[in-house]
Amino acid sequence: MNKILAVANVVIKELYRRKDFYVLFILTVLITGLAGSLRFFDDERIARFLKEVCLSLIWLSALVVAVTTTARQIPAERESRTIFPLLAKPISRTQVLLGKFAGCWLASGIALLVLYVFFAIVSASKEHAFPAVNYVQALWMHWQMLGIVIAMTLLGSIVLTTPAANVTIMFVVTTGILFVGPYLNKVAAKMTEPSGSILSALYFAIPHLEFFDFRNRIVHGWPPVDWKYVGAATAYGWAYLAIFLLAACVAFRRKALN
Amino acid sequence: MGAILRTEKLRVEYRSRELRAETKLALKELNLTVNAGEVFGFLGPNGAGKTTTMNVLLGYVNPTAGDAFLFDVSVKNPIARQRIGYLPELTYYYKFLTAEELLRFYARIFDLPRSETEKRIDQLLKLVELEHARKRPIRTYSKGMQQRAGIAQALINNPDLLLLDEPTSGLDPLGRMKVREIIQRLKDEGKTVFFSSHELGEVETVCDRVAILHNGELKMEGRVSDLLAQYQTSLEQIFLKIVGYSAQAPA
Amino acid sequence: MRKQILFAAFLFVACFSLAVTMELWRGGMTKDAARSDSTLAMIFGEGRTLIANSFIAKADAYFHRGNYPSIFESQRVEENHMAEAADDDDSHPEEADHHDHSEHEHDAEHCTDPTHSHGDHDHEGGHSDANGSDWIERFGKHFRANKHVHLEAGEEREMLPWLRLSAEVDRSSIESYTVAAYWLRRLGKPEEAEQFIRSGLRSNPQNPDLLNELAWLQFESRKDFVRARNLWHAALRRWVESEGMKEKPDTTVVSKILRGLIELEMKEERWDVVLKYLEQLKVFSPNPESVQKRIDTVREKMNEGR
Structure with missing residues (x-):
């Protein structure tokens, strides 16, 4: 575990020494500020539009941070050949990969925390309310979703040839799952065979990331979800996370380093 | 003295993914033994199989047949690398880290206690003369400084066996001298050093024993002093003769 | 880097084109699909x-x-x-x-x-299948x-x-x-x-739907019945100019205008005018029986008044 955490620690250090997150955070603040300065029909009490803009930016920033940070980990290690002195130490490839995953996930979690604190401040400034339980649930679920995306991206970084291809595919896959994934069964029902069955199988195979999207709940002030469902969704997310990580470990163990 | 590094009928084949491409035999039944306290030179022309042997020892490549052992533990097990230090030919380190952060990171991989880690970091940075730059990111280092940081990381766990891959390659004369001094110091401390090099003069100076590899086969293995006595010539001439160059070379 | 930017631009254009194509296709399915040269x-x-x-x-x-x-x-x-x-x-x-x-x-x-x-009630899946499939x-x-x-x-x-x-x-x-x-x-x-x-x-300019909305504003918020009536009349004229000659005119707006006028005239108790608008509404309404019921009610009121 110590070895995994050591690798994770380096990933986190890399994230906060690179400019990516700061740029995204500043952009989020600026665009939110701009949206906040808009006055609609001279009504100062309008809050949800601003909350929605801010949360959408947070989702986008977090996804960009998670995918781009993860996608470059293994390729960068191979390209800069830092993987060689690392693997010359008593650490297995599986531990390196788990360390990379833990690092990316924790780094994304830290980035998310900063972004949600900003959101809470923005929201409180407009609505004078702080629904802490809702925020904790939204943050937790968002982080779990990023865990799945990170595991998927890590697998992609081993299987796919270039980080750019991996990043593009992961963005398309993630947004595709979020927007279309929940309705694949409905589309499948209207299709002829065998396309319908294939799409239906895909519907059951993909990780349903929409479970983890609490944006609407936060924007529109829905009450918190029963914790047992949050727990069940977390277990569901971890199952996918484990599948992707296992596949990544198997692929990485077989991968030639040169 | 027991064998610290051992290979048994080590065979490595590289299979190409392309159809009808031939399988390349990189190592043929390599048997090698390095004993404790030795400085062992691993020689051979480019493509002889030195890097492949090194890759197997470090666990980067799985052998097609045979096995390799470090401290009697198969290299397939990561724990075999608990007591080794490795210095690659070129510096490949996380350039956003400072030297002390890099050493702390590797110390954690070796599960070193925190107090011992800090003590080792101080000692090593002093040894490689990087104390003044310990808090600077590695990307700001010169090539020589980066190579010294590499030596420090190779020694972080106070290893009993050091694997050095062309340790003086690309260094200026001063840098080479410093590396040589460090190897000498390690030898004096009773450490085992296994290094590959093309600098035969250097090998002749620091090595107790050498092995010469050619086309994946071990052509010769023995004590440097014995070889010099036997052939009555320099190590460089012996090397050229063994790899089949002397026949065409002008007398 | 250049390749990545080009690829991202290509993806954006592809997505945009796909969205527009889908919207056009969807529009083509409805009667008011956009037409352009x-x-x-x-x-x-x-x-x-x-x-x-x-x-x-x-x-x-x-x-x-x-x-x-x-x-x-x-x-x-x-x-x-x-x-x-x-x-x-x-x-x-x-x-x-x-x-x-x-x-x-x-x-x-x-x-x-x-x-x-x-x-x-549940809004998902078209207000049905409350438990999901x-x-x-x-x-x-x-x-x-x-x-x-x-x-x-x-x-x-x-x-x-x-x-x-x-x-x-x-x-x-x-x-x-x-x-x-x-x-x-x-x-x-x-x-x-x-x-x-x-x-x-x-x-x-002169959009009948917007004129209708402005009329409602005058009628409801400002209680300016005269301006409201003028605006509804203007809206009605504009609708006749733009839609009246069409084979299949859009009757939604005219229905709204007529309803507004009916409301207004009922407030003013001008029952014969109300009747006139209700008769017109009956022509456009998808539910003429319901309008007929109102016509009957108004007639009863008128008889009671006499």
């Missing part, structure tokens, strides 16, 4: 409409506190709403005006009517906003930014102006409502 103009125009429509849908989603059907479900929802609209025709004159503000907009008016309640859907419902509720007590203001943005993106989006003006009136902001409709009229 220039393909390029059509694509750019449709692109703007696409964004504006998505903002209107967003406003509608806000009205339902985030519980909104996807495009995969909306068709079924539309069918349901159309059925509801037909049932409700003419029973709530002004509210019926807003049935076609958007797919769900009539719910807004229904919600304001204490006698009409949707209750907490598989475990993923059933499980997903615990995380989604899935109760059919409406904004109330002034919270309706939250929809306004999206309607404003929709109008700014596509100045020909009449729906954005009329829906926003309606809610501004309801929120006690007649000045802002009038300003917004007038900006709509500047971009769409």
Whole structure:
């Protein structure tokens, strides 16, 4: 575990020494500020539009941070050949990969925390309310979703040839799952065979990331979800996370380093 | 003295993914033994199989047949690398880290206690003369400084066996001298050093024993002093003769 | 890096083209599909409409506190709403005006009517199949906003930014102006409502729908019946000019105008004029029996008066 955490620690250090997150955070603040300065029909009490803009930016920033940070980990290690002195130490490839995953996930979690604190401040400034339980649930679920995306991206970084291809595919896959994934069964029902069955199988195979999207709940002030469902969704997310990580470990163990 | 590094009928084949491409035999039944306290030179022309042997020892490549052992533990097990230090030919380190952060990171991989880690970091940075730059990111280092940081990381766990891959390659004369001094110091401390090099003069100076590899086969293995006595010539001439160059070379 | 930018640009263009194509295809399925001589103009125009429509849908989603059907479900929802609209025709004159503000907009008016309640029924999958068809859907419902509720007590203001943005993106989006003006009136902001409709009229001069909305503003908020009547008359004339000669005219707007006039004349107790407008409405109404009932009622009132 110590070895995994050591690798994770380096990933986190890399994230906060690179400019990516700061740029995204500043952009989020600026665009939110701009949206906040808009006055609609001279009504100062309008809050949800601003909350929605801010949360959408947070989702986008977090996804960009998670995918781009993860996608470059293994390729960068191979390209800069830092993987060689690392693997010359008593650490297995599986531990390196788990360390990379833990690092990316924790780094994304830290980035998310900063972004949600900003959101809470923005929201409180407009609505004078702080629904802490809702925020904790939204943050937790968002982080779990990023865990799945990170595991998927890590697998992609081993299987796919270039980080750019991996990043593009992961963005398309993630947004595709979020927007279309929940309705694949409905589309499948209207299709002829065998396309319908294939799409239906895909519907059951993909990780349903929409479970983890609490944006609407936060924007529109829905009450918190029963914790047992949050727990069940977390277990569901971890199952996918484990599948992707296992596949990544198997692929990485077989991968030639040169 | 027991064998610290051992290979048994080590065979490595590289299979190409392309159809009808031939399988390349990189190592043929390599048997090698390095004993404790030795400085062992691993020689051979480019493509002889030195890097492949090194890759197997470090666990980067799985052998097609045979096995390799470090401290009697198969290299397939990561724990075999608990007591080794490795210095690659070129510096490949996380350039956003400072030297002390890099050493702390590797110390954690070796599960070193925190107090011992800090003590080792101080000692090593002093040894490689990087104390003044310990808090600077590695990307700001010169090539020589980066190579010294590499030596420090190779020694972080106070290893009993050091694997050095062309340790003086690309260094200026001063840098080479410093590396040589460090190897000498390690030898004096009773450490085992296994290094590959093309600098035969250097090998002749620091090595107790050498092995010469050619086309994946071990052509010769023995004590440097014995070889010099036997052939009555320099190590460089012996090397050229063994790899089949002397026949065409002008007398 | 250049390759990545080009690839990203390609993806963006591909997605945009696909969205526009789908919207055109969807538009082609409806009777009021856009027609244009220039393909390029059509694509750019449709692109703007696409964004504006998505903002209107967003406003509608806000009205339902985030519980909104996807495009995969909306068709079924539309069918349901159309059925509801037909049932409700003419029973709530002004509210019926807003049935076609958007797919769900009539719910807004229904919600304001204490006698009409949707209750907490499920909005997903076209108001049916409350339990979902598989475990993923059933499980997903615990995380989604899935109760059919409406904004109330002034919270309706939250929809306004999206309607404003929709109008700014596509100045020909009449729906954005009329829906926003309606809610501004309801929120006690007649000045802002009038300003917004007038900006709509500047971009769409003499639009009968906008004139109708302005008339409602004069009638309801300002109680200026004379101006309201003039505006409705102007709207009616404009409708006749633009739609009257068509083989299949759009009767929605004229129905709204007539309902407005009926309301106004009933307030003024000019029953013979009311009768005249009701007779006209009967021609356009999808539910003429209901209009006939009203005609009978008015006749009874007139007889009682005599």
